Amino acid sequence: MSTKSQPDNEGGCDLVADIGGTNARFALSRQEQGKRVLLEVQSLPGAAFDSLEAAVRHYLASVRAQPTRAAIAVACPADKDDIQFTNSAWSFNRRQLQRSLHLQQLEILNDFGAVARAVPQLAPSDVVTLHGTLSPLRGPVTVLGPGTGLGVAQLVGSSAQGWAVVETEGGHAGFAPIDEEDRRIAAWLSERVGRVSNERILCGNGLSQVHAALRGDADLTDPARIVAAALAGDPDSAKTLQRFCAILGSAAGDAVLLQGARTLVIAGGIVPRFVEFLRQSPFHARFLAKGRLAAYLADVAIHVVVHPSPGLLGAALALPDRTIDLP
Incomplete structure (x- = not known):
């Protein structure tokens, strides 16, 4: 058996997010012609939501999507299960969030780590x-x-x-x-x-x-x-x-x-x-x-x-390409 990368179909998009101290940015992402693309990009004011989960659910409802994978960049240290934002009152537990959103895979990374990940991919x-x-x-x-x-x-x-x-x-x-x-x-x-x-x-x-x-x-x-x-x-x-x-x-x-x-x-x-x-x-x-x-x-x-969403792009790059088995 061998594997080959394949662009995601409509139902195979991933959720990506870049959560700062002021704004929560979201997008759907999929692989197209060997590159990660961002779809349905939205920026929401963090103050309008009580929690990250509430903001995520609002976004997913607005784009009518139910992804099974997500990568979220956060403006704080991202190496623990319990995440507390530095310049926001939001906090969450990564395992609880993964279960609540019914995700098979959830990647949490630092927001500027996500930006750095995007830099070699920038045009x-x-x-x-x-x-x-x-x-x-x-x-x-x-x-x-x-x-x-x-x-x-x-x-x-x-x-x-x-x-x-x-x-x-x-x-x-x-x-x-x-x-x-x-x-x-x-x-x-x-x-x-x-x-x-x-x-x-x-x-x-x-x-x-x-x-x-x-x-x-x-x-x-x-x-x-x-x-x-x-x-x-x-x-x-x-x-x-x-x-x-x-x-x-x-x-x-x-x-x-x-x-x-x-x-x-x-x-x-x-x-x-x-x-x-x-x-x-x-x-x-x-x-x-x-x-x-x-x-x-x-x-x-x-x-x-000057790319409008380097953090979202970097978050998307944290997820491996989807693959299919070929005979």
Whole structure:
């Protein structure tokens, strides 16, 4: 007997999900012509549901599907049976969820681990290159990005030998201020949250906190408004976004050095909104500002993912292809 991969039929689609601190993204996935495709993509507000299971059931009812396999990427450590989200009140037990949803197979993976898994599969149109070249993809690869939190993962291997994903919680590494403005932001946050990690700054709420700290105003502005105002030329908002990009550069440079990376890939829900602003910002100068290691970092390729759903694609890739027996 031998096996051969076959595209899923209509009833053979898998459920894939990318669950962040704010949004729950879902899709059905199947294999077509050797590639994973996403169907019926939906993004639901997490706050509208009491639990992950409730959100899953709502989605499946809306697309009238009953999959037997699922892969769910979660914005938290994913190595235990009991899963507690870092930036959400949701929690679940993977075995109970599998039984409740009548799944034969359930894969749980870290959300940025899923994004990292998708990176080698991305087309040139799915990324914007800030420095260096995309092909061939040189490893190790640091994958990070701000969203509701700050995700960090790593790819090791090569295109020829295959890639392995290392899931991390690197976004929670401590923030290292560089200049007086950084120290002012750190002090502002320390008064409110105690320990200041990179994630406290490099996320949506962190952008609002930076804006407030620089203005000396306790009121927090919606981060989407800050970005829109910065791109429209508002000086205060532009100053905030410039500082955000500078701190992102410092944190990214540290992550690359810690992981020995030769490529940096920036993903997440925030940076793709202002790629050209990032290109003109102090991001790269701060990325390189590592003293004697500046030349090492100057050779690191840097790309921004603009694919709309890399976490869903990475989750889909965590499921093996369906097979049929042939005589």
